[in-house]
Amino acid sequence: MTCICYRKGYKYQLHDDYGININIFPETSIITRFIDLTSDGNLIIKAGYAWDGPSGPTIDTKNFMRGSLVHDALYQLMREQKISQHHKDFADRLLKTMCRDDGMSWLRAQMVYQGVKHFGKPATDPANKKRDHAAPKGCICEHDEDV
Numbered sequence: 284m285t286c287i288c289y290r291k292g293y294k295y296q297l298h299d300d301y302g303i304n305i306n307i308f309p310e311t312s313i314i315t316r317f318i319d320l321t322s323d324g325n326l327i328i329k330a331g332y333a334w335d336g337p338s339g340p341t342i343d344t345k346n347f348m349r350g351s352l353v354h355d356a357l358y359q360l361m362r363e364q365k366i367s368q369h370h371k372d373f374a375d376r377l378l379k380t381m382c383r384d385d386g387m388s389w390l391r392a393q394m395v396y397q398g399v400k401h402f403g404k405p406a407t408d409p410a411n412k413k414r415d416h417a418a419p420k421g422c423i424c425e426h427d428e429d430v
Contacts, residue, residue: 286422290413293333295348302327303353305377313365318356320366328356338406339398347395350381354399361407368407375399 305326313320317332334355337347357374360366379396383389405411415424 286424287418288415288422288424289418290333290415292335292413294336294343295334295352297328297330297332297334297352300327300329301349301352305353305357305373307357307366307370307373309366313360315360315363315365318360320360326353326356328352332356337395339402341395341398344387346385346387347382349385350378350395353381354378358403358406362409362412364409368404371404371407372400375403 303326304324305320306324307320307326308324309320309322312322317329319325319327319329321327332352334352336343337351341347343351354374354377357366357370357377361368361370361374375396378399379392382392382395387395417424
């Protein structure tokens with residue numbers, strides 16, 4: 284029997300690598316299949332990275348996509364315990380800044396920020412790592428890295 288392993292909950296997939304310099308500087312560079320964070324603060328999200336876009340009761344607009352990509356990648360690094368959950372506030376503020384830079388209104392960006400500030404913590408918890416699913420019935424997946 285040929286099995287497939289997959290994860291649920293993604294809407295978008297990055298076509299090209301995306302990089303941004305951020306104010307998180309790990310002692311040694313973090314290199315994963317889809318996300319790198321260098322010791323000098325360069326975050327590289329690699330082509331093929333899948334994310335769920337803007338979360339919560341919101342509309343996926345162009346002024347929200349770049350921020351949601353970076354925010355999801357940073358939350359994933361926290362979930363995988365590659366960076367400390369102490370970076371959550373930074374990630375939340377960066378989301379707001381990126382949305383504003385991309386043309387989102389101040390009011391909507393503030394609502395986005397308040398949403399992730401108050402309700403985003405579970406998404407940084409390692410216990411909430413996206414789980415593998417296998418098909419057809421009887422198959423088992425044995426991967427340990429988030430997508």
